[in-house]
Amino acid sequence: MEFFDKVGKAAIGSRLRLMTAIITDDASKIYELYGVDFVPKWFPVFYTLTEDRELTITEIANEIGHSQPSVSKIIQEMISAGIIKESLKTEDKRKNNVVLTEKGLSLSQKIKQQLKDIDVAVDGLISESKHNLWAALEEWEFLLAQKSMFKRVSDQKKIRESQNVKIVAFEPKYKEAFKALNVEWISTYFEMEPADYKALDNPEEYILNKGGKILVALYDDEPVGVCALIKTNNPEYGFEMAKMAVSPKAQGKNIGWLLGQEIIKTAKDLGAKKIYLESNTILKPAINLYYKMGFEKVFGLETPYKRCNIQMELVL
Numbered sequence: 001m002e003f004f005d006k007v008g009k010a011a012i013g014s015r016l017r018l019m020t021a022i023i024t025d026d027a028s029k030i031y032e033l034y035g036v037d038f039v040p041k042w043f044p045v046f047y048t049l050t051e052d053r054e055l056t057i058t059e060i061a062n063e064i065g066h067s068q069p070s071v072s073k074i075i076q077e078m079i080s081a082g083i084i085k086e087s088l089k090t091e092d093k094r095k096n097n098v099v100l101t102e103k104g105l106s107l108s109q110k111i112k113q114q115l116k117d118i119d120v121a122v123d124g125l126i127s128e129s130k131h132n133l134w135a136a137l138e139e140w141e142f143l144l145a146q147k148s149m150f151k152r153v154s155d156q157k158k159i160r161e162s163q164n165v166k167i168v169a170f171e172p173k174y175k176e177a178f179k180a181l182n183v184e185w186i187s188t189y190f191e192m193e194p195a196d197y198k199a200l201d202n203p204e205e206y207i208l209n210k211g212g213k214i215l216v217a218l219y220d221d222e223p224v225g226v227c228a229l230i231k232t233n234n235p236e237y238g239f240e241m242a243k244m245a246v247s248p249k250a251q252g253k254n255i256g257w258l259l260g261q262e263i264i265k266t267a268k269d270l271g272a273k274k275i276y277l278e279s280n281t282i283l284k285p286a287i288n289l290y291y292k293m294g295f296e297k298v299f300g301l302e303t304p305y306k307r308c309n310i311q312m313e314l315v316l
Contacts, residue, residue, distance in 0.1 A: 030118070030301050038107065045060055049099065178226045179201065181224075181245040186245075194304075199243060238274070274316060279310050299312045302315050
């Protein structure tokens with residue numbers, strides 16, 4: 001269709017809904033062809049009960065992959081049509097079991113031949129087509145279960161927007177942003193501590209003049225993220241990755257990952273064999289980011305921060 005040719009793959013949902021509408025319309029005609037008074041949307045619920053089974057609404061919903069409210073609505077419609085009924089075998093009203101009526105059982109026999117004919121017709125359609133849609137749907141369902149369309153688009157958005165992010169070395173003009181970004185995130189979750197003020201008020205003295213580095217992430221030339229590599233006196237760890245902060249308005253652009261990768265590269269260039277960091281486990285996205293970068297949990301290092309309850313290292 002011309003519309004889908006213009007819009008392209010972004011209209012996949014609309015195209016699938018259109019095909020669903022076409023097939024559903026034909027399904028209604030097919031039921032009429034076989035003299036069956038039946039609504040196509042009832043079929044998944046009906047089919048689960050065709051073996052004279054007694055099931056709860058929740059069990060049916062789980063089996064066919066529909067929501068419980070939608071299954072409840074369909075069941076009420078089918079009860080009104082006399083196809084299913086609430087079971088009298090249990091006294092537990094909370095279960096709300098349902099089973100086919102005599103009319104439903106009779107209907108299932110009439111539909112058997114119809115289903116065989118549909119199977120043959122679909123096989124014919126598959127043989128006529130270049131691509132096996134049935135197999136493709138199974139494959140797509142599996143892939144989307146592994147990684148949803150939302151996550152795929154979200155990742156693509158991050159990749160595209162990260163191309164507009166520039167990582168630069170600290171300059172005096174970024175001193176205010178370095179402090180403001182860190183104060184913003186620390187104050188959101190914790191309280192500022194003396195060690196914070198020491199580094200943020202005097203980054204040149206506390207970090208840069210001691211052999212450390214500070215990197216700044218610019219988005220549209222605005223500083224939206226910062227991270228420091230602080231030289232330590234620990235003989236095992238030459239440097240600490242610290243003071244990483246990203247503005248909430250710039251989150252979702254892969255800035256934390258880009259800053260981290262550049263800090264790791266900088267540490268390698270400076271000859272570091274290991275770097276470590278300190279954080280708190282309530283910061284789940286940050287902890288996941290550190291694991292993704294290759295950091296592993298360690299124990300027993302001294303820390304000036306009360307909020308620290310996890311320490312991690314990266315072997316370079």
